[in-house]
Amino acid sequence: MPKLGMEPVRRAALVRATIDEIGATGTLDITVSKIAKRAGMSSALAHHYFGGKDQIFLAAMRHTLTVYGREVRAGLAKADGPKARLEAIIRASFTSSNFRRDVIAAWLNFYVLAQSSPPAQRLLSIYQRRLHSNLVHDLRPLIGARAGPAAQRIAGLIDGLYLRQGLARDPDPSDGATRHVLAVLTAELKGNAQ
Amino acid sequence: MPKLGMEPVRRAALVRATIDEIGATGTLDITVSKIAKRAGMSSALAHHYFGGKDQIFLAAMRHTLTVYGREVRAGLAKADGPKARLEAIIRASFTSSNFRRDVIAAWLNFYVLAQSSPPAQRLLSIYQRRLHSNLVHDLRPLIGARAGPAAQRIAGLIDGLYLRQGLARDPDPSDGATRHVLAVLTAELKGNAQ
DNA sequence: ATTTTTATTGATTGACCAGTCAATAAACAT
């Protein structure tokens, strides 16, 4: 039965199945067999393509980060001027593709893993640095030297609201979180945060 | 050898050992045997007093929450007026006893667990509601109807900065986080966040 | 035609671990 060129198809299926499985259980305590079954293959094949459980999960997070990065860039492309660009960055963090229950569950487990796994820590740092430098880039022309601290506050607020929303029982539309961050952005631009 | 009245001693030792062990590994993926060894007893005894692994961890989080609550109350007792009280609440979240690596690791794992464990979810809700109502109580006299949304932003910022600090490699003194939250508080009080 | 590469899985191994239980013994109660 072997059709050639299956590798990318299988990898993609495993990545999606991993996020689905994490979303279904909430935990990273899932078995390779379950992921493989969800992706329609044997666990041996999953090992064959990824090598091990950690690498499957890291691939899933790399994918999540790629999707997020794409959304940020898409938003920035349409934005005109620093303020519009800042709003685009903030909105991108709460788009429906990043704000789904399963994706949030993956993020939470990713945070936990980042404490003990250097590759996960590295991946997380990439996300954090990118967000920070994106924010600073567009805050600087508006508030100069205060851009750095302001960016830290906004980034912290994004992560915190993301976390809180992920744990809320009611699936509040991401609107609330977005508006909250925009409100703080406004305050930062008015220079009243000190 | 049995000395009587060991139960509270053993329980306390297990709670402390649990947080230490989580801090050492970063994961909740720890064995009862490891915890028990760290606490100087057999795993059977740990099971005897707590019943199961989940219950040991929940007890550890209940303890953490108790310590945190005590610190909030201690801060509030010394504060005079709404603004000083708000500052006390914020400072309490970042005291050295809550801001230790192992405690933060426990929190992260607690967030993950809260997605799938109703008792953990309940415990987390208690923390969140308490923080929110504490903030609203002292924001209301200062900014009236805007207290609710402002409290959500401040609570989100606290959680987000806590999370970010927990994942940073350099153990930045909690000062930075505290100052950031106080800065946003100032902005909220000036009424410029919308 | 046959060798090599790619795809695929069932079965197995080796390790780990949560939870149980029977057994031991000190303290206390009667």
Next chain:
DNA sequence: ATGTTTATTGACTGGTCAATCAATAAAAAT
């Protein structure tokens, strides 16, 4: 003295799971 409660553990059980491997087979290359 005898019985009961509390403390304690070594040993065991049942189950789970990551990772490996040998075996099967289709496609591609020679």
